[in-house]
Amino acid sequence: MYLARVYVTLKPTxxxxxxxxxxxxxxxxxxxxVESVRSGKYMEVRLDAETEEAADNAVSTMCDDFLANPVxxxxxxxxxxxx
Numbered sequence: 855m856y857l858a859r860v861y862v863t864l865k866p867t868x869x870x871x872x873x874x875x876x877x878x879x880x881x882x883x884x885x886x887x888v889e890s891v892r893s894g895k896y897m898e899v900r901l902d903a904e905t906e907e908a909a910d911n912a913v914s915t916m917c918d919d920f921l922a923n924p925v926x927x928x929x930x931x932x933x934x935x936x937x
Contacts, residue, residue: 855902856909860931862922863894897921900936909933 864870872893880888899916903909913931922929 855900855936856906857934857936858899858901858909858913858931859934860897860899860913860917860921860929861894862897862917862927862929863892865926865928868926906933906935 864873870892873891876893877888877891880891899913901909901912903912910933913933917929917931918924
């Protein structure tokens with residue numbers, strides 16, 4: 855059994871209106887040193903794979919096909935073997 859921690863973020867060249875709104879809110883709350891904020895998604899996926907390589911391949915395919923939009927988003931993930 856494996857746990858994948860998946861992080862999906864917008865590519866640096868893509869406008870991030872949610873991040874801009876968060877930045878504005880933080881500055882309004884007195885955090886004037888905040889220069890920029892980029893928003894994203896975090897997911898945990900548990901999967902029953904035979905090997906770490908199989909788990910890695912499965913999560914990569916999940917991200918490419920469904921969890922991330924490869925046109926505007928990047929992803930990375932960490933795998934952890936769990937009991």
